[in-house]
Amino acid sequence: MKKEEYLELYRQMVLIRRTEERAAELYQQGKIGGFLHLYIGQEAVSTGLVAARQPQDRMITAYRDHGVAINVGLTAKEVMSELLGKATGMSKGKGGSMHMASVEKNFWGGHAIVGAHLPIAAGLALGDQYRGGDGVTICMFGDGATNIGYFHEGLNLSKVWDLPVLWVCENNQYGMGTAVERASAVSEIRQKAEGYGIPNERIEGMDVLEVKKAAEKALAYIREGNGPYFLEIMTYRFRGHSMGDPERYRESEEVDCWQKEDPIGVLHRWIVENKKATEEELKQIIADVEQEVEEAVEFAENSPEPAPEELFADIYAEEV
Secondary structure (H helix, E strand, C coil): CCCHHHHHHHHHHHHHHHHHHHHHHHHHHCCCCCCCCCCCCHHHHHHHHHHCCCCCEEEEECEEEEHHHHHCCCHHHHHHHHHCCCCCCCCCCCCCCCCCCCCCEEECCCCCCCHHHHHHHHHHHHHHHCCCCCCEEEEEHHHHHHHHHHHHHHHHHHCCHHHHHHHHECCCEEEHHHHHHHHCCCCCCHHHHHCCCCCCCEEECCCCHHHHHHHHHHHHHHHEEEECCCEEEEECCCCCCCCCCCCCCCCCHHHHHHHHHCCHHHHHHHHHHHHCHHHHHHHHHHHHHHHHHHHHHHHHHHHHCCHHHHCCCCCCCCCC
C-alpha cells in the first residue's frame, strides 16, 4: 500500500468517529429523532471491508450503518442531513439513521429489522450469479442476528446454490444488552457456518489492516467461483446499543480495557512507528475532518425539510 492509502484509511475512521460524536450531541439536543445506533469503536470493520471491495461488489448492512455510508463514498453532509431528516440526505430525509442507502454507491442499506437483510443479500448475490458477473455481496450483521431464522435460511441457501456472498458477523460482544455467551450455544459465532459447510475465519476487528487483508482473501476465494465465505470479526462498541441504553449490563472497566485497543489509535501508532506519516500529518487530518463535520452539521441544519408531496414519492418502482 502507498502512503496515501494508509492515510485515507485513517481519515475515513476519524471522519466516522467525529460524525458519530456530533450526531450524539445533536440527538441530545433533540435535533435527531427516533433511534440512533453509533458505530464508535467499530470503525475498523467497515473501513477495512470497503477498502478491499471492488466497485461491482454490493454492500448491505444492519441499522448501525452510518460508518458504512461514509466508507462507500457518501459525504458527511449527506449522512448528517439524513440523520436530521432533511431533503438533502441520501434518502431524501425519509430513511433516517437506520435506512441509509445509495444505488449509485452499490450500497443497499441500512436495515432496521434484525437479520431481515440476510435473505436480501442472498437474493442480490443470486442476481449477480444469474447475470454472470463477478460481483460479490458483502453482508454485515451483528452477533445477535445469528440467532434469528433469517440467518440460517440465508446461509443455507447461499451454500446450496454457491452464491457469491461474504457473510460478515460484527461480533461486538453484545446483542443489545445480552452477552453473546448468554444467547449463543457455541462459543465462536463462526462455528455456525460449519453447519452449512461454509469456510470461515475469526479475525481481530480493531485493526483495520487485518480486516482489509482478511477481506481481500475471502473476496478472492468467492470471486473464483467457490461459493460463500464467513468472517467473524471481533470488535467492540464503546457506546451503548442506542442512545437510550443505560449500559447496566457491562462494567466500565470492561469498556476501558477495550478502549486501549481503539482502532483509530491502533492505526495511528502503526503509521507513526512504520514511518508512513508524521504526527503532524495525522493531526492535520484530524483538523480537516473536524472542519468537514462542522460544515456538514451547518449544511444539514440549514437544509429544507422534505416537501409534503414526498410522502407519495418513491413508493412504486417506475416501469422500465
